[in-house]
Amino acid sequence: MSALAVEVWRGGAQGAFQSFEVPRHPSQTVLDVVTYIQRSLDATLAYRFACRVGMCGSCAMSVNGVPRWTCRTHVDKVARENKLVIGPLRNLPVIRDLVTDMRGFFDKWARAKGSFAGTKTKRDDFARVAPDSADRRKVDAGIECIGCGVCYSACDVVAWNPDYLGPAALNRAWTLVKDERDVVKHERLRAVAGDAGCHACHTHMSCTERCPMGLAPTAAISGLKRAVLGSVLKGEL
Amino acid sequence: MNRHSSYWVFLVHRLSGIALALFLPVHFWALGDALQLDALLAWTEQPLVKFSEWALVVLLAAHLGAGLRVLALEFLPWRDWQKGLAAAAAALTLAAGLAFALAL
Amino acid sequence: MSAKAQSLLWIAQRASAALLALCVIVHLVTIIYAVQGGLSAAEIFGRTRGNVAWFVFYSIFVLGVAVHAPIGLRSVFIEWLGWRGRSRDVALVAFAALLAWMGMRAVFAVFA
Numbered sequence: 001m002s003a004l005a006v007e008v009w010r011g012g013a014q015g016a017f018q019s020f021e022v023p024r025h026p027s028q029t030v031l032d033v034v035t036y037i038q039r040s041l042d043a044t045l046a047y048r049f050a051c052r053v054g055m056c057g058s059c060a061m062s063v064n065g066v067p068r069w070t071c072r073t074h075v076d077k078v079a080r081e082n083k084l085v086i087g088p089l090r091n092l093p094v095i096r097d098l099v100t101d102m103r104g105f106f107d108k109w110a111r112a113k114g115s116f117a118g119t120k121t122k123r124d125d126f127a128r129v130a131p132d133s134a135d136r137r138k139v140d141a142g143i144e145c146i147g148c149g150v151c152y153s154a155c156d157v158v159a160w161n162p163d164y165l166g167p168a169a170l171n172r173a174w175t176l177v178k179d180e181r182d183v184v185k186h187e188r189l190r191a192v193a194g195d196a197g198c199h200a201c202h203t204h205m206s207c208t209e210r211c212p213m214g215l216a217p218t219a220a221i222s223g224l225k226r227a228v229l230g231s232v233l234k235g236e237l
Numbered sequence: 238m239n240r241h242s243s244y245w246v247f248l249v250h251r252l253s254g255i256a257l258a259l260f261l262p263v264h265f266w267a268l269g270d271a272l273q274l275d276a277l278l279a280w281t282e283q284p285l286v287k288f289s290e291w292a293l294v295v296l297l298a299a300h301l302g303a304g305l306r307v308l309a310l311e312f313l314p315w316r317d318w319q320k321g322l323a324a325a326a327a328a329l330t331l332a333a334g335l336a337f338a339l340a341l
Numbered sequence: 342m343s344a345k346a347q348s349l350l351w352i353a354q355r356a357s358a359a360l361l362a363l364c365v366i367v368h369l370v371t372i373i374y375a376v377q378g379g380l381s382a383a384e385i386f387g388r389t390r391g392n393v394a395w396f397v398f399y400s401i402f403v404l405g406v407a408v409h410a411p412i413g414l415r416s417v418f419i420e421w422l423g424w425r426g427r428s429r430d431v432a433l434v435a436f437a438a439l440l441a442w443m444g445m446r447a448v449f450a451v452f453a
Contacts (some may be wrong), residue, residue, distance in 0.1 A: 102261075190345075199350075203310045204247045205243035206241070224311065268447035269443060337376075
């Protein structure tokens with residue numbers, strides 16, 4: 001049975017990679033590798049996981065420099081010559097080892113006005129939204145985001161510009177801009193326009209490339225650019 | 238980190254833009270001094286200068302191709318084939334580079 | 342700079358990009374045609390001097406460049422140089438003025 005030579009980040013912002021030897025198995029995921037290290041080799045290793053089955057996004061880490069869900073990343077797919085380098089997600093402060101502080105990620109979500117604001121109360125009838133309307137289709141294309149942070153970590157503009165709201169927050173804002181029930185569209189467009197918002201996206205498309213849910217934040221951000229253009233032309237921004 | 242084609246086309250777009258922004262003042266200055274144009278043209282016969290001219294045409298075509306890709310992604314309805322735009326930009330650049338090389 | 346002003350910069354960038362796409366295609370085709378068989382001042386000026394259509398075309402080209410290049414560099418300055426604050430935009434306006442001035446000087450020299 002072969003063994004994997006695994007480098008794992010230890011420490012906070014300052015730290016170093018520590019080497020571990022991990023038995024290699026068929027159908028092994030990177031999360032299996034991390035779990036083995038923590039249970040059998042070094043109990044002090046800190047990492048996050050929850051569902052283990054590709055639904056929650058908690059296990060997102062940097063694997064050979066690429067942000068991925070480790071429970072959905074097979075070792076066979078990424079380990080060349082039996083080597084793996086595992087680190088915390090990029091663009092987020094490191095709490096310890098493989099655990100990052102995601103507060104900044106969610107703060108930007110709020111700054112992009114990424115929450116729904118409607119006028120109906122529970123006493124009113126349901127809103128009737130046609131699922132095949134053009135707008136609803138656009139919303140549906142981006143609604144499955146679970147806030148895992150992979151796109152945010154993949155984005156170079158986030159790395160270069162700390163103010164940039166990032167693909168997840170902007171994607172969510174887009175799904176709300178296109179939601180016919182929402183009533184704060186103008187404030188939201190103002191929140192997502194400009195140097196820290198949709199206009200900073202240069203269509204690298206790393207977000208779209210890496211999203212484990214198959215979403216296309218680049219498409220959402222392009223939509224926001226067009227929406228802001230319309231808003232400026234109508235004198236609404 | 239693995240890099241996909243969209244990242245490379247962005248990098249080409251940005252680097253060619255910077256190169257053009259640095260080159261254009263020189264280009265404008267040389268043309269503005271048109272009275273010395275024959276002396277300038279004689280200078281441009283040198284191989285290194287010829288290569289630089291070709292490189293500038295390629296940079297301009299590359300910047301245009303990558304720029305058209307950005308405009309397509311931002312203004313056209315979203316489609317899967319848009320991932321192939323990076324290749325289209327590269328093809329356009331190559332075509333321009335070849336055309337200029339043949340003309341020289 | 343307000344979000345609206347930054348949005349206007351983006352709009353100006355894309356609008357000038359579309360304009361310049363046309364100008365560049367015309368320019369590249371013209372240059373590739375013109376360099377056939379070598380260049381001389383007499384040849385060039387014979388075609389360009391007093392040519393109102395080309396004068397107008399290249400004036401538009403120059404002004405488009407004076408808008409497009411500084412806004413493009415602005416992203417580079419923010420992201421790769423970490424240049425924050427007013428001084429960055431002041432420098433870019435100065436660069437725009439330089440491009441416009443030198444460009445129009447060239448247009449006059451070649452086409453007037």
